[in-house]
Amino acid sequence: MNILQVESYLPDVMEFIDSLAAQYKRGTLQSEARMAQYVRAFFTLDKLDRVETFVPGWRKMAFYAQGATLVHVVTALTALMVAPEYETATPDHQTLAKWFVLLHDVEKEILPGQRDYIHGFRSAVTAGHTIARLGFVLNNRDKAAFDAWARLTRLAIKYDPDAKQNIQDNTKLPAILAGIDDLFGANTPGALIVKTVLLHMSITVLTRWPQTAPLTDEEIKRYINPELLTLLRIMMNVDNDAWSFFDPVTKSRHRIETRAVFERLEGIVTDTPVANV
Numbered sequence: 001m002n003i004l005q006v007e008s009y010l011p012d013v014m015e016f017i018d019s020l021a022a023q024y025k026r027g028t029l030q031s032e033a034r035m036a037q038y039v040r041a042f043f044t045l046d047k048l049d050r051v052e053t054f055v056p057g058w059r060k061m062a063f064y065a066q067g068a069t070l071v072h073v074v075t076a077l078t079a080l081m082v083a084p085e086y087e088t089a090t091p092d093h094q095t096l097a098k099w100f101v102l103l104h105d106v107e108k109e110i111l112p113g114q115r116d117y118i119h120g121f122r123s124a125v126t127a128g129h130t131i132a133r134l135g136f137v138l139n140n141r142d143k144a145a146f147d148a149w150a151r152l153t154r155l156a157i158k159y160d161p162d163a164k165q166n167i168q169d170n171t172k173l174p175a176i177l178a179g180i181d182d183l184f185g186a187n188t189p190g191a192l193i194v195k196t197v198l199l200h201m202s203i204t205v206l207t208r209w210p211q212t213a214p215l216t217d218e219e220i221k222r223y224i225n226p227e228l229l230t231l232l233r234i235m236m237n238v239d240n241d242a243w244s245f246f247d248p249v250t251k252s253r254h255r256i257e258t259r260a261v262f263e264r265l266e267g268i269v270t271d272t273p274v275a276n277v
Helices: 011-026 032-042 045-054 058-062 064-082 084-088 091-103 119-134 143-154 170-184 189-199 217-223 226-243 248-270
Strands: 157-160 165-168
Touching: 011 032, 011 064, 032 064, 045 058, 058 064, 064 084, 064 091, 064 226, 084 226, 091 119, 091 189, 091 226, 119 143, 119 170, 119 189, 143 170, 170 189, 170 217, 189 226, 217 248, 226 248
Parallel strands: none
Antiparallel strands: 157 165
């Protein structure tokens, strides 16, 4: 694959992430409060404006709940740098992972007393717009086609009376995913980034945090190939790691639970059922 590097556009941000990862490995970064302090000091208004030129929506995201989402995204990027899945990934997958972790919550909103269950779809639109502007290879450069796909994806919501809020409408996924393949080309770097962002809220990996619209086994088999599953495994592990980054017991428990889910999904995707243990 010919993949553009995050460092080419945001070298100072990635240097900052590398420094946080190094401190974490040395044991000198040991608390959420210190992480938040570093993040808020680094992302000055000028810095936020500069990132915004490459990632539209970053500045707005950074101000949700006094920067809680910004701290989470930076923590997830730091978790990626020290994750075993990243260390064993191919160089191409490492680069893809930096992009989709950077972009996975760019459209996330903090809702009082609720979770934002549809931010994966919204963030996928911004991710697609971002990587297209930065120069990822496109299969279809027609602006009208992109706008139609973006509108379809943003409006793929429905009201869930049980959750008492809007959730993603998975009946629109065939058209949304076909649109990604049309715009970026099937299984290209751009398509894989956008699909990973799109679907990172579509699989329940932790019983504590169930998704309101998880994909069925049939949908998993239909929509996710082995490479995309590998990338989703990276995304969902580091997303979970970020929430328990300074709690090794919880982090380990979450990883065990996530591993079991993805082993089962791998059996579905590859037609090799996992034996019950």
